[in-house]
Amino acid sequence: MPMPPPPELSALSLAEIARWSADSKLPPVDSWNPDHCCDSEMRIARDGTWFHQGSPITRPEMVRLFATVLRREADGSHVLVTPVEKLAIVVEDAPFVAVELKAEGDGADAQLAFRINTGDLVVAGPDRPLHLIDATDGPRPYLRVRGQLDALIARPVFYELVERAVTSPDGRTGVWSDGAFFALEAG
The missing domain is CATH 2.30.270.10 (duf1285 protein)
Incomplete structure (x- = not known):
């Protein structure tokens, strides 16, 4: 299912932004603990660009979707996680x-x-x-x-x-x- 486009920040009051943020439902990635599966062959560059197999991911909807299943592990590494698999992803700075x-x-x-x-x-x-x-x-x-x-x-x-x-x-x-x-x- 495609992720809805985000609202324009300048058009919203901070109360509306807080409501929008609270209403945004994210998957419960912190409660999913599948076995590590493999490398996602993905990387998030220092400037926030997402890459797969060395090529930038150019569809914002795909980046937003992957971002919803991103988690930082206790050792500082990052993974993309679903209920059944956990894939390593390289993050150069912050995701x-x-x-x-x-x-x-x-x-x-x-x-x-x-x-x-x-x-x-x-x-x-x-x-x-x-x-x-x-x-x-x-x-x-x-x-x-x-x-x-x-x-x-x-x-x-x-x-x-x-x-x-x-x-x-x-x-x-x-x-x-x-x-x-x-x-x-x-x-």
Whole structure:
């Protein structure tokens, strides 16, 4: 069954985005534990492009479908999982990229919604934190999408976050979303 196209982020309020996100039904991949079958011959590049046998997957519907059965294992590896098989997939960085931001409110009342490259909408908050990791090429910002799966925040989107940054009472620089404060410094 084809995945429905995602709604336009700019046309939705954050309340509508939160409802849409809550209504999006994903398979219960965390409860499926089949034996490892083989390699999927798939790779997700650092820029979020999905490949199969070295060729890019160009149909967004196929990428969205595969993304629904993606899971990160306890050892940090990634798999595509169904009730009957588990296939290894190479992920160069994070499996998703946050490509758009919509913000409402200010300070502790702010909410930040992100569109990821698969079209999913994610509101940052206590269950979906923002975090930075020190890397050799500088800090890399991420957003938790679901389970143990993260989205790398694209540079232009990160710049939008930096423009919204405030100083917390304890002196850290960061942003608020859904009642949670997220420092914009690697930890």
